[in-house]
Amino acid sequence: MKPKRIALVGCGGLGHEIAAGIKAGQAGNYTLCGIYTDQPKLTAACSETFGCAAYLTSEMMFLDKPDLMIEAAGAAALKELLEPAVKNQVDVIPLSVGVFSHRAYMDHIRQMAETHGTHVYLPSGAVGGFDLMGAAALDRELSVSIHTEKPPQALADAPCLAGRILPDHETQLVFSGNAVEAIEVFPQNVNVAVAVGLATVGADNLSVTVAANPDLHSNRHTIDLKGEFGHARIQISAAPSSNVHSSKLAAHSVISLLKRLDSWICFM
Ligand SMILES: NC(=O)C1=CN([C@@H]2O[C@H](COP(=O)(O)OP(=O)(O)OC[C@H]3O[C@@H](n4cnc5c(N)ncnc54)[C@H](O)[C@@H]3O)[C@@H](O)[C@H]2O)C=CC1
Numbered sequence: 001m002k003p004k005r006i007a008l009v010g011c012g013g014l015g016h017e018i019a020a021g022i023k024a025g026q027a028g029n030y031t032l033c034g035i036y037t038d039q040p041k042l043t044a045a046c047s048e049t050f051g052c053a054a055y056l057t058s059e060m061m062f063l064d065k066p067d068l069m070i071e072a073a074g075a076a077a078l079k080e081l082l083e084p085a086v087k088n089q090v091d092v093i094p095l096s097v098g099v100f101s102h103r104a105y106m107d108h109i110r111q112m113a114e115t116h117g118t119h120v121y122l123p124s125g126a127v128g129g130f131d132l133m134g135a136a137a138l139d140r141e142l143s144v145s146i147h148t149e150k151p152p153q154a155l156a157d158a159p160c161l162a163g164r165i166l167p168d169h170e171t172q173l174v175f176s177g178n179a180v181e182a183i184e185v186f187p188q189n190v191n192v193a194v195a196v197g198l199a200t201v202g203a204d205n206l207s208v209t210v211a212a213n214p215d216l217h218s219n220r221h222t223i224d225l226k227g228e229f230g231h232a233r234i235q236i237s238a239a240p241s242s243n244v245h246s247s248k249l250a251a252h253s254v255i256s257l258l259k260r261l262d263s264w265i266c267f268m
C-alpha cells in the first residue's frame with residue numbers, strides 16, 4: 001500500500017523526535033512529505049536533515065496535499081492551521097491539545113470535522129492511561145485531579161510567573177485552579193491537564209495544581225481519579241526532550257498513535 005504522507009508543523013524538541021521516528025520507520029507505513037515552521041532557515045535545515053520538502057508557507061503545505069498534519073509548534077500555530085486542515089480533509093494529530101479547553105471551540109471543530117469527513121486524533125502526550133480514564137468517566141460521580149511538578153527552569157518563562165524567580169532550594173506551589181485557567185497561564189506545560197479533562201470530567205471541572213520542584217530532573221504528573229468504580233492513580237516521571245518544557249514521551253506518543261492508526265490489530 002502507498003505510504004500515507006505526513007506534513008509536520010514545528011521542528012523543535014518534539015518535532016525533531018517525531019520526524020526522526022517517522023524516518024526510521026517506527027511509526028509504520030508513512031512518509032514525511034514536508035516540514036513547516038515559523039522560521040524559514042530552520043524549516044530549510046530540518047527539511048535537509050529529514051529529506052523532505054521545506055514549506056515556506058502554510059499554503060505550500062496544503063497545496064502539497066498531505067494525508068495527515070502533525071502539530072508540534074504550539075497553540076498559536078494549531079489555532080491558525082486546524083480549520084484549514086480540517087476543511088482540506090487533512091487529518092490532524094495536535095500536540096497543543098490545550099486549545100480544546102473551551103467546550104464551544106471543541107464542539108465547533110467536531111462539527112467541522114464531521115462535515116468534511118476529517119479526523120482529529122488526540123495523542124496521549126506526556127501522560128497515559130486514557131483507556132482507564134474513558135472507562136472511569138462512565139461513572140456519574142467522578143472527581144479527577146492532576147498535580148504537575150516540573151523543575152523550575154521548565155516553568156520559568158510561563159505567563160503565570162511573570163518573570164518571578166522560582167526558589168532553587170524548595171518546592172513551591174505556583175498554580176491551583178481548573179484546566180481551562182491552567183492552560184491560559186502555562187501554555188507550554190499543562191496540555192496534559194486539558195487532555196485529562198477532555199477524557200474525563202471536562203477541562204473546567206478538572207482540579208489542577210502545578211509546582212516547581214528543584215529536586216526533579218523529570219516532569220512528574222500525578223493523576224487521581226475517584227468514583228464508584230474505585231480509585232486510580234497514574235503517575236508519570238517523564239524525561240525532558242531537548243526543550244526543557246516538554247517530555248520526550250509526548251513525541252513517542254505521536255509515533256505510537258501513528259502506529260496504531262496503521263495497524264489491523266492494536267491496543268486502543
Ligand atoms: N500534549 C502534550 O502532552 C504535550 C504538548 N506539548 C505541546 O507541543 C508543543 C511543541 O513542543 P516543543 O517541541 O517542545 O516546542 P519547541 O519550542 O521546542 O518547538 C516548537 C517548534 O514550532 C515552531 N513554531 C512556533 N510557532 C510556530 C508557528 N506559528 N507556525 C509554525 N511553526 C511554529 C518553532 O519554530 C519550533 O520549531 C508545545 O508548544 C506544547 O503546546 C508539549 C509537551 C507535551
Ligand SMILES: O=C([O-])CC(=O)C(=O)O
Nearest residue numbers: 126189190191192246247
Ligand atoms: O511535557 C510535559 O511533561 C507536559 C507538557 O509540557 C504539556 O502538557 O504541555
